[in-house]
Amino acid sequence: MKHLRYDPYRAAPEAMEAVFALNKYVEGCGLDRTLLELVKIRASQINGCAFCLHMHSRDARTHGESDARMLLLSAWRESPLYDARERAALAWTEALTLISETYAPDAVYEEARSHFNEAELVKLTVAIGLINALNRLAISFRNVHPA
Template identity: 55%
Template sequence: MKARIDYRNTNPQAYQAMLQLEKHVQESGLDKSLIELIKIRTSQINGCAFCLDMHTKDARKLGETEQRIYLLNAWREATFYTAAERAALALTEAVTLISTRGVPEELYAEVREHFDEQQYVALLMAINTINAWNRLAISIGMTAPAVF
């Protein structure tokens, strides 16, 4: 499947705005591996093959194990994610699926046990940015490159 349009050149200002959000997330001080876990989990929920392909590769480059990548969609049952990662993943799911129940107070409290206010906002920016990238990629029809 070929992408419907070349969004980068069709609206370079919008593309640059997205890149600025991404730059902010990358410079937020959050652990780079955690950022990739957030991107992968969000992309799993949203069904974005393009972003899943990209971010699983990026996670491997950062040293993430195959096991942690493969079991990310079942992180609640896996014992090898830290308490902070688990809180961030729960927040990722809540924000990505915000219309189902919002972000409950108990989840906010759990996340704040591991992340200060600035880090909490950084997590929200990471989650919202990958949600925007997912929606852009899916709407444009971007697909993961086939490897045979």
């Protein structure tokens, strides 16, 4: 098991304050909190971020998300537990998280646009970018989730 390399919050508090200011915005941006947590979990699964998976699965439960939906999230395409808006958000999450492979395909974008207005899609995209940044911070500095 890897151990924390160093604490980025102590090393560069001003940088982390900026990240957390963006996080505060995302949490209050008006998008459904359970949808945001599903997006955070899915991106964290793709990135392999145990720290964020632990945190966001706990947060999702707090906001009423079921264990079944969280457990099946990596297979969301095969499960009837997700509605069309959630599917569009999850597809957009995967496309942006894997952007070097997908280049944000037009079909995925158009599907997202059919479920989110322009402002919502910008907010969702910012949320996806933020969780990817947080995954990279946690993985880079070896943040370890609590037991």
